[in-house]
Amino acid sequence: MSNASTPARDRLEQILSRLDARGGEDRAYVRLYAENARAEADAADERGRAGNSLGPLDGKIVSIKDLVDVAGEPTLAGSVIRRSAPPAMADAPVLARLRAAGAVIIGKTHMTEFAFTAVGLNPHDPVPGNATDKSLIPGGSSSGAGVSVAEGTCDIAIGSDTGGSIRIPAALNGVVGFKPTASRIPLDGTFPLSPSLDSIGPLARTVADCAAADAVMAGTQPDVLAARPLTGLRVGVPLGLLLEELSPEIAAAFSASLDRLSRAGAQIVDCAIDDLIGRLRQATRIGSIAGLEASRIHAAWLPDDAAPVDERVTAPLRRRLAVSDEAIADLLQTRRTLVAEMDERLSRCDLIALPTTPIAAVPITSVETDEAEYDRVEGLLLRNCQVANQFDLTAISLPVPGLARPAGLMLMGRNGTDEGVLATALSVETLLRDC
Incomplete structure (x- = not known):
């Protein structure tokens, strides 16, 4: 990727050209917002020329996981069963905050179905191979997020983390991944896996970029991060x-x-x-917290043996349906x-x-x-x-x-x-x- 001092529109076009050259072989992204991203990049460049930067995310190219609401389209969460879902009425708060901070939203990234598994495989979409070696797993469930950052097709990726789904692909692809305290960033407008455990957070090539994205999504001021001395830690x-x-x-x-x-x-x-x-x-x-809570979220389709959902998702969730609400309350x-x-x-x-x-x-x-x-x-x-x-x-x-x-x-x-x-x-x- 070009140096960050390169205009956002130029960097975006370089990325879009790379993705276009792959044709149907690109696997990190499941949806691109090319024209809207061009408009956002142009606006960021214009602010830069006028000296009116919105902060450290202004002009940064950002990918979002396929469970974040984008106004006007259904939120698939990696599942074909969601294609008939009603379109989102509004952008998720985290996305709205990113846009307000000048982020250029390039597209939605591959994820495992309903964010339930950690290896990175989804039977509905080709596996995005690891950014360092396409024959290796990317890690999940934020698989495309880790790959898109590591391969340089975005500056920052937004993922979710319920049991490691940001940090696993970050580690396996060689980038930084941050899981905030669960209550720090609003989950509204993001498709849930386990409300008790879910977190929304960033992946990037540097801690500074993660910190800036985290602050914006948390609704705090993205000040320059000061390093904490290690002496005495x-x-x-x-x-x-x-x-x-x-x-x-x-x-x-x-x-x-x-x-x-x-x-x-x-x-x-x-x-x-x-x-x-x-x-x-x-x-x-009796079952993992994630599995138990997810069984309630997906209870409507779980009894349907013909539901086109990954068996690695359906089998454990069906078992969890048999656990009583009282037992779940005791566990929590x-x-x-x-x-x-x-x-x-x-x-x-x-x-x-x-x-x-x-x-x-x-x-x-x-x-x-x-x-x-x-x-x-x-x-x-x-x-x-x-x-x-x-x-x-x-x-x-x-x-x-x-x-x-x-x-x-x-x-x-x-x-x-x-x-x-x-x-x-x-x-x-x-x-x-x-x-």
């Missing part, structure tokens, strides 16, 4: 199950990252959370208790560090037809990331340099510490980049 490492089954390369990269943090003045401390994770696992033996109460206990536990450190995923991207062919391997890979991709959603935390994934296949370093913070996590991530980003 208490970084908790949860030894135990979240560090099991790491690939050798990711284990070595994580160890090296901790060493760099330590040499930069951070204090690495133990932070045991396996007991809290274990108690939540016990409580969710248990979760609230555990969220409070996790918050107290994390008060002993400034943030938590983990590998975003224990493994890097695997070949698409390895999971397309082998259900056991698909389940193994998906379980590993979700394992570390979903902790932030389950316990109502905020988290960011930063690309780790020097690996044959991309991987991420995840920093997790307590509920509501979003700006502090972003400020720390800015320093860690520089630390990783300079080493």
Whole structure:
């Protein structure tokens, strides 16, 4: 992609030309808004010439996940069953805020059906191969978001994260992905997966761009982010199950990252959370929170055996329909208790560090037809990331340099510490980049 100092219209045309050259082979986007984007880019350039910039997002080229409402069209959420849905009456608030900040909305990106799976496959659309190697999975459910940022067909992508759906594709494609505290950004006008766990957030090539998009969507002032010093920072490492089954390369990269943090003045401390994770696992033996809540959202079509929906979605959701509302209410109460206990536990450190995923991207062919391997890979991709959603935390994934296949370093913070996590991530980003 051209330098950001290039006029927005010129950068947009370069991207549209790249996408057009692919013909029917482009898989990251499911819909383009070329003419409207041209008008938005021209307006941003005119403001720039007049010295009337709207801020750091003015003229930035932004993609949005296929679950964000755009006025006048149905919101498909990656599903053919939604093609007959009524058109959205208005843009989602997050989209309206992006437009008001001068963002150039280029198109909607590929996602897994109803955002329910994490590998990146959707039977209705060709898989967008990983930006670094098209034979590898992109990660999901914000699959096209991760690919579009990493390949340079947008500056910032907007995704959703219910169990890692921003951070997984960010890690696997080598970009930054930020999951805000769930209550920080309005979910109105975005198709839900699990209202208790859903978050809307950005992916970008830099922490600064993520922070600017996050601030705009949250309705706060997108001021220039000041890096938080690492000296004296208490970084908790949860030894135990979240560090099991790491690939050798990711284990070595994580160890090296901790060493760099330590040499930069951070204090690495133990932070045991396996007991809290274990108690939540016990409580969710009736079904995951996401699956249980999604079964209610999709109850109207789930009994229809002919519904054209991914079997990886229908099968688990149908099982969850049998769970009573009372049992779900009890589970959510248990979760609230555990969220409070996790918050107290994390008060002993400034943030938590983990590998975003224990493994890097695997070949698409390895999971397309082998259900056991698909389940193994998906379980590993979700394992570390979903902790932030389950316990109502905020988290960011930063690309780790020097690996044959991309991987991420995840920093997790307590509920509501979003700006502090972003400020720390800015320093860690520089630390990783300079080493």
